[in-house]
Amino acid sequence: MELKHYFRVIQKRWWIIAVIVIVAMAAAGIKSFYFTTPVYSANAKLIVNQSSGDGLNTSTIQTSIFLINSYKEIIKSSAVMNKVVEQYPELGESSASLAAKVSVSAANNSQVMNLMYQDISYEKAANVVNAVSMVFKEQIPHIMNVDNITILSEADTSISPAPINFNPLMNILISFVVSFLLAIGFVFLLDYLDDTLKTEEEITRLMDVPVLAVVGRISKGDMKKPKQPKAMKQQKVGENQYAPLNQ
Amino acid sequence: MRRSINSNSLVVSLNPKSPISEVYRLLRAKIPFFSKDQDLKTVMVTSSQPGEGKTTTISNLAVTYAQEGKKVLLVDADMRKPSLHKMFSMINHRGLSTLLSGHSNIQDSIAETDISNLYLLPSGPVPSNPSELIDSPGMRELLTQLKEDYDVILVDTPAMLSVSDSTIVSPLCDGVIIVAAAGKVQKHNLRKAKEQLDHVNARLLGIVLNRAQ
Numbered sequence: 001m002e003l004k005h006y007f008r009v010i011q012k013r014w015w016i017i018a019v020i021v022i023v024a025m026a027a028a029g030i031k032s033f034y035f036t037t038p039v040y041s042a043n044a045k046l047i048v049n050q051s052s053g054d055g056l057n058t059s060t061i062q063t064s065i066f067l068i069n070s071y072k073e074i075i076k077s078s079a080v081m082n083k084v085v086e087q088y089p090e091l092g093e094s095s096a097s098l099a100a101k102v103s104v105s106a107a108n109n110s111q112v113m114n115l116m117y118q119d120i121s122y123e124k125a126a127n128v129v130n131a132v133s134m135v136f137k138e139q140i141p142h143i144m145n146v147d148n149i150t151i152l153s154e155a156d157t158s159i160s161p162a163p164i165n166f167n168p169l170m171n172i173l174i175s176f177v178v179s180f181l182l183a184i185g186f187v188f189l190l191d192y193l194d195d196t197l198k199t200e201e202e203i204t205r206l207m208d209v210p211v212l213a214v215v216g217r218i219s220k221g222d223m224k225k226p227k228q229p230k231a232m233k234q235q236k237v238g239e240n241q242y243a244p245l246n247q
Numbered sequence: 248m249r250r251s252i253n254s255n256s257l258v259v260s261l262n263p264k265s266p267i268s269e270v271y272r273l274l275r276a277k278i279p280f281f282s283k284d285q286d287l288k289t290v291m292v293t294s295s296q297p298g299e300g301k302t303t304t305i306s307n308l309a310v311t312y313a314q315e316g317k318k319v320l321l322v323d324a325d326m327r328k329p330s331l332h333k334m335f336s337m338i339n340h341r342g343l344s345t346l347l348s349g350h351s352n353i354q355d356s357i358a359e360t361d362i363s364n365l366y367l368l369p370s371g372p373v374p375s376n377p378s379e380l381i382d383s384p385g386m387r388e389l390l391t392q393l394k395e396d397y398d399v400i401l402v403d404t405p406a407m408l409s410v411s412d413s414t415i416v417s418p419l420c421d422g423v424i425i426v427a428a429a430g431k432v433q434k435h436n437l438r439k440a441k442e443q444l445d446h447v448n449a450r451l452l453g454i455v456l457n458r459a460q
Contacts, residue, residue: 195433203427203454206434207441210281212424212453213274215304218258218267 009191010184017183024179025172032171038163040122042155044129046113046136048148067148068113072104074143075115075136083139088131091124102132112152118164126155256303257334259310260362268307274455275311281422281452288394290452291402291420293413295440297328299428300457305403306334313365317398320357322368324416325405326377329370335360342371346389347380353392366397381412390419407440417449424452429459 010017048067074080081095091098103116115133119125133151141147197203200211259268278287292305305321312319323331324343332339337358345351346368358367374380393400402420404413417423423444427437437454444451 198429210453214456214459
């Protein structure tokens with residue numbers, strides 16, 4: 001199969017591709033605008049810094065970085081989460097669900113820890129990360145015998161940010177690309193499954209019988225009677241004007 | 248019994264200079280080349296499936312023969328869903344069915360069309376036993392008799408894979424043309440139709456590819 005054939009297949013069934021793409025894009029748009037529950041994300045930043053009279057040095061920074069991996073686990077432990085549930089019952093979450101929903105991350109070779117919580121209410125998400133940060137800061141001296149956590153930034157409950165899952169333009173763009181590829185695949189599948197004969201060559205090859213004629217579709221233009229030229233139409237027999245002969 | 252032409256598909260009559268009309272004239276010119284020194288007086292036109300354009304093809308082919316000055320008879324042997332009479336806006340009270348069942352004679356059954364040299368034997372009223380009438384000795388006798396009066400006899404038959412009528416008529420004719428609609432006719436159906444013709448020793452002249460893009 002040559003490239004020309006591929007183009008012919010697409011050209012023949014372009015409307016199928018168009019319909020699939022339009023339907024997919026419309027569905028993506030409708031889902032984005034009407035059926036997507038907005039999810040909000042709240043962040044709080046904590047810094048791990050060894051309290052030392054000598055100030056900062058490479059050794060203390062390195063120790064803080066190593067501690068972060070332990071702290072990531074401690075935050076999600078029941079020792080911290082049970083205290084959060086105990087101190088903040090208004091959050092309405094169990095320690096297990098909090099542990100599952102709170103995510104902790106830290107950039108490589110950084111002393112900063114990032115706490116993130118997602119919820120359909122931004123206010124609740126902000127309250128949860130702030131509560132976890134506070135309880136964690138309070139509990140670390142008891143757990144690790146070292147007070148080295150500082151809350152760098154809390155989640156601001158007064159702002160109303162945009163939902164993290166609301167990006168209709170991106171959704172529509174993705175649906176366009178995916179549906180276009182699927183539609184082209186579907187069109188080629190239809191062509192592959194098409195068992196009909198379309199050309200003179202196919203018939204000759206298959207049947208070993210001559211093709212006597214190839215008749216195109218009869219169009220409206222074919223059915224119109226040919227018009228006579230204007231000059232012929234107006235002129236009637238014996239209507240020619242002749243100059244009289246002077247004899 | 249003259250009637251006006253139904254302008255739906257008789258392109259050769261309405262617009263003789265159109266490219267489609269030229270194709271039908273080319274078809275008429277090509278047919279004698281496949282005769283192999285045998286006189287092609289009766290030609291049957293069929294298809295593998297219904298709706299491929301048999302009637303349109305046979306009507307236009309008949310007009311080209313008539314325009315050439317040949318005395319042409321169109322026979323509508325599709326006694327299940329007859330349509331040739333509609334093509335020429337004719338009534339279908341008498342025809343092949345009444346002729347074969349002995350309820351009418353040739354003179355009463357054959358109608359003159361609006362095109363000079365072109366005559367039509369309609370199917371007649373739809374009988375209860377079309378295959379039996381087609382398979383009767385009367386059909387062979389009728390074709391033999393008609394050959395004496397007409398230069399060309401074109402027989403329109405039902406689709407081959409739908410009913411057996413075409414297979415019965417095909418050996419009685421000098422040649423068979425299959426009309427195949429491009430993008431509609433399936434490979435296995437066309438092959439089956441050819442096998443059926445081979446089975447009864449009918450002479451397949453060739454295929455007309457219809458509705459090509």
